[in-house]
Amino acid sequence: MTSLQVRGVRKHYGETQALRGLSLDALAGEVLGIAGPNGAGKSTFVRILGGEETPDVGEILLDGVPWSVADRRRSVAIVHQEPQLFPNLTVTENLLLKSGRDGPFRPRATGRELQVLSELNLRRVADRPLESCSLVVWQLTEIGRALLRDARVFLFDEPNSALTDQESEQLFGHILRMKEQTNRIVIIVSHRLPELVRYCDRVAVVREGACGAILMGSSLTEEGLARELVVGQEAGASAAGKPGAPGTGPDDAVLLRLTGWTHRLRRFRDVEVDMRPGEILTIMGVEGSGARELLQSIAGLEPAHGIREVVGRRDAQAVDAFLAYVPADRRTGLFPNFSIAANLAARLGAPAVATWWGRLLTARLYAIGRQLMAQFQIKARSPGQPVGTLSGGNQQKVSVGSASAKKPRIVVIEEPTRGVDLGTKVEIYHQLRQFAHEGNAVLAFCTEVPEVFDLGQRVRVMSAGRLSGSFEVAAARNVQDLAGQLAKMTIPG
Amino acid sequence: MQASRLNILRGIFLRRLSGLIAAIVVTMIVFTTINGFFLTPLNLIGLLRSMSTFTIVAFGETLVLVSGEIDLSVGATYGLAAMSFGLLWMHGTPFVVALAAGLLVGVLIGLLNAWITTVVRVPSFITTLGMLSLVQGVTFLVSNSQSINPPSKLPGYGVFGALGGLEFPFGIPIQIAWLAAVAAIIGFVLHGTLFGFRLAAIGGNPQAARVAALPIRRYKLWVFAIAGACAALAGILDFSFIGSTTPSAGANLTFPVFAAVIIGGASLSGGRGTIVGTLIGAFFLSLLSNGLSLLGVGAFAQLIFVGLVTIGAVALDRWTTVWGGQTQSIQV
Numbered sequence: 001m002t003s004l005q006v007r008g009v010r011k012h013y014g015e016t017q018a019l020r021g022l023s024l025d026a027l028a029g030e031v032l033g034i035a036g037p038n039g040a041g042k043s044t045f046v047r048i049l050g051g052e053e054t055p056d057v058g059e060i061l062l063d064g065v066p067w068s069v070a071d072r073r074r075s076v077a078i079v080h081q082e083p084q085l086f087p088n089l090t091v092t093e094n095l096l097l098k099s100g101r102d103g104p105f106r107p108r109a110t111g112r113e114l115q116v117l118s119e120l121n122l123r124r125v126a127d128r129p130l131e132s133c134s135l136v137v138w139q140l141t142e143i144g145r146a147l148l149r150d151a152r153v154f155l156f157d158e159p160n161s162a163l164t165d166q167e168s169e170q171l172f173g174h175i176l177r178m179k180e181q182t183n184r185i186v187i188i189v190s191h192r193l194p195e196l197v198r199y200c201d202r203v204a205v206v207r208e209g210a211c212g213a214i215l216m217g218s219s220l221t222e223e224g225l226a227r228e229l230v231v232g233q234e235a236g237a238s239a240a241g242k243p244g245a246p247g248t249g250p251d252d253a254v255l256l257r258l259t260g261w262t263h264r265l266r267r268f269r270d271v272e273v274d275m276r277p278g279e280i281l282t283i284m285g286v287e288g289s290g291a292r293e294l295l296q297s298i299a300g301l302e303p304a305h306g307i308r309e310v311v312g313r314r315d316a317q318a319v320d321a322f323l324a325y326v327p328a329d330r331r332t333g334l335f336p337n338f339s340i341a342a343n344l345a346a347r348l349g350a351p352a353v354a355t356w357w358g359r360l361l362t363a364r365l366y367a368i369g370r371q372l373m374a375q376f377q378i379k380a381r382s383p384g385q386p387v388g389t390l391s392g393g394n395q396q397k398v399s400v401g402s403a404s405a406k407k408p409r410i411v412v413i414e415e416p417t418r419g420v421d422l423g424t425k426v427e428i429y430h431q432l433r434q435f436a437h438e439g440n441a442v443l444a445f446c447t448e449v450p451e452v453f454d455l456g457q458r459v460r461v462m463s464a465g466r467l468s469g470s471f472e473v474a475a476a477r478n479v480q481d482l483a484g485q486l487a488k489m490t491i492p493g
Numbered sequence: 494m495q496a497s498r499l500n501i502l503r504g505i506f507l508r509r510l511s512g513l514i515a516a517i518v519v520t521m522i523v524f525t526t527i528n529g530f531f532l533t534p535l536n537l538i539g540l541l542r543s544m545s546t547f548t549i550v551a552f553g554e555t556l557v558l559v560s561g562e563i564d565l566s567v568g569a570t571y572g573l574a575a576m577s578f579g580l581l582w583m584h585g586t587p588f589v590v591a592l593a594a595g596l597l598v599g600v601l602i603g604l605l606n607a608w609i610t611t612v613v614r615v616p617s618f619i620t621t622l623g624m625l626s627l628v629q630g631v632t633f634l635v636s637n638s639q640s641i642n643p644p645s646k647l648p649g650y651g652v653f654g655a656l657g658g659l660e661f662p663f664g665i666p667i668q669i670a671w672l673a674a675v676a677a678i679i680g681f682v683l684h685g686t687l688f689g690f691r692l693a694a695i696g697g698n699p700q701a702a703r704v705a706a707l708p709i710r711r712y713k714l715w716v717f718a719i720a721g722a723c724a725a726l727a728g729i730l731d732f733s734f735i736g737s738t739t740p741s742a743g744a745n746l747t748f749p750v751f752a753a754v755i756i757g758g759a760s761l762s763g764g765r766g767t768i769v770g771t772l773i774g775a776f777f778l779s780l781l782s783n784g785l786s787l788l789g790v791g792a793f794a795q796l797i798f799v800g801l802v803t804i805g806a807v808a809l810d811r812w813t814t815v816w817g818g819q820t821q822s823i824q825v
Contacts, residue, residue, distance in 0.1 A: 299704070301704065319706075327701075327704055331698075331700075332700040333704055334698065335693075335697040335698045335764070336697060336764075337696075337764035338693070338694065342690070346690075346691075346701075346705055347705045347706070347707075349687055349691075350687065354687035358687045359686055359687070360685055360686050
């Protein structure tokens with residue numbers, strides 16, 4: 001029976017230790033799950049296993065024999081949520097396209113390919129261009145390609161985050177069937193606790209670059225996993241820095257109210273939200289839960305219908321005037337051709353940085369830039385420096401700072417601290433709490449429990465497009481307790 | 494405040510244009526040593542005059558490129574604006590009305606380009622490529638594919654002749670004044686106004702511009718309209734200078750306009766470009782043609798040479814950017 005052993009793998013990038021001695025075992029005939037918070041080293045592990053990177057120290061053995069990079073590249077199949085395939089070619093043509101197949105003629109499917117197509121139930125769509133097929137067909141095609149080159153390890157990286165429920169059932173059906181073969185290792189890397197519990201025989205929790213725990217049998221529950229995922233994640237930013245309960249602001253008006261708010265493609269539906277001055281609400285959800293679309297729709301960037309009241313008004317101008325949205329990805333929030341100061345002031349107009357007839361006031365623009373750089377502690381030589389020369393954390397501060405520049409009443413922010421260092425996290429949490437404390441509101445989308453614990457007063461969970469009731473973060477004793485509570489939170493309907 | 498503004502200017506100047514200016518100086522030295530006539534005021538004024546109209550078109554194009562779009566139809570717009578102005582005038586429309594109508598044709602073509610690009614969402618490359626052929630067709634149709642040659646007894650002919658043909662003291666042609674005026678206006682719009690600032694933002698990262706709720710559609714409408722107006726103005730100026738216009742006028746404009754803008758440092762992917770850059774790019778291009786003509790290089794060899802220089806200038810720019818090891822930020 002095939003077995004895969006990962007022994008003491010270490011890998012560093014610059015000063016960051018991505019993996020600190022990761023060890024894992026996987027056996028044929030089981031599905032091994034891998035879970036872990038962002039930045040725990042999961043993606044580094046995936047890249048090393050796939051032969052895209054070499055570890056600094058440590059080895060990977062197949063059936064007890066050290067496995068070379070070249071072999072891994074050929075025999076490890078990594079199925080991503082959006083596989084890198086050829087959308088303009090048909091499913092069959094995608095299967096036929098591989099190196100080592102020579103000859104002057106257009107290749108045709110032979111016995112082996114047809115067998116794989118039937119095995120994966122792809123015969124019906126075999127001659128359709130991939131771009132007209134659903135995502136699950138892409139993933140099955142990727143699996144088919146791996147089967148044809150006799151891959152030994154199948155690793156699914158967040159496979160169903162963009163799939164509908166029905167499609168994921170279909171995909172996991174195939175995954176479960178794959179484990180019946182004795183010469184194949186099947187691994188699922190996922191954020192989604194229900195799927196990990198339902199389909200995996202064992203789940204390894206990766207924390208800070210090493211295997212922190214392995215859950216199996218009766219200890220493999222959603223709540224247990226949620227608790228394991230946050231061990232050691234108590235950031236220094238939590239309760240200490242929190243200003244006292246803001247309670248009600250000077251004006252008790254509702255800043256944001258959503259009633260029956262539904263996405264046009266039903267990524268979320270019938271969402272009710274009610275936010276008052278001083279309030280921080282975090283929405284917790286995994287990829288594909290609809291939480292991202294919800295935040296974007298509030299800012300008018302995704303189509304939705306229902307009632308959206310911003311500071312008592314329902315028109316789009318009110319959104320422009322009172323609400324600022326910060327995207328998760330800095331690349332969609334910043335202007336790479338601009339300096340730091342210009343980025344910070346990019347959302348402003350007359351009279352802040354221009355005269356009534358439109359003359360740009362460069363000096364004021366720089367003054368605002370300098371002031372925000374000081375407020376957000378953005379470390380740079382000068383405000384005129386290109387924004388691309390900043391570190392990721394400082395870029396994130398610019399992104400948040402540019403939203404706060406126009407003095408909104410509500411900040412809608414996706415993953416406030418994705419991919420930034422601890423110091424920056426603390427700083428951004430502080431700024432957001434301060435902003436709420438001044439009588440404004442913050443609506444944040446988070447994927448990690450510690451972030452909810454550090455930031456939120458109230459948290460609600462989004463899953464499959466429905467928003468749960470709310471939970472007071474202060475009622476949780478610690479991060480682990482909160483993680484457990486959130487895992488239990490049920491969804492109405 | 495003054496210091497920061499100076500720094501910006503110096504940054505633009507040093508990073509992007511110093512190489513270009515060095516190339517211009519070297520080229521001038523070479524041409525002068527071979528032919529003494531090259532560096533005379535007479536020749537240089539002639540050179541500036543010959544570049545002025547296509548550079549005016551290039552200024553409008555610079556705005557379009559900064560906004561992240563492209564306008565391939567400016568050459569055709571140049572031709573149709575001159576032709577429609579001339580035809581209206583010759584058929585009895587008062588001079589001023591006909592002139593305004595000619596300019597309006599340019600603005601309308603620009604607005605149509607913008608509408609198709611931003612509302613119908615056909616990429617501007619395709620929209621304006623189609624518009625290029627469409628407008629050329631209209632020009633041939635309305636002119637019956639005949640050149641027009643307004644008789645000098647037509648009311649308003651004096652003003653018409655002066656528009657592009659007047660000479661100021663010291664033999665300075667009015668076209669150079671037009672060039673300076675348009676450069677000053679568009680330069681201010683691009684570098685001194687909120688409009689120009691936001692335009693560079695929209696071109697630099699359209700997604701971020703959406704997030705920041707900038708008025709993308711409205712700004713692009715303006716930009717295409719300005720580009721159309723610039724092309725129309727240039728067409729009418731050349732019509733006045735030559736005294737006649739042909740249905741195919743402007744057909745050869747696409748290359749020098751884009752070469753000037755690109756050599757001047759504007760980026761085809763948007764967000765980058767300066768009026769000074771375009772001006773110097775246009776100057777370099779005209780310098781080469783002028784100098785090569787003086788050296789007696791044939792017209793065909795000139796085409797080959799100018800083509801090579803255009804590619805080489807951008808390639809050189811890429812290399813120096815890579816060597817410099819940093820992305821260039823020239824806006825504000």
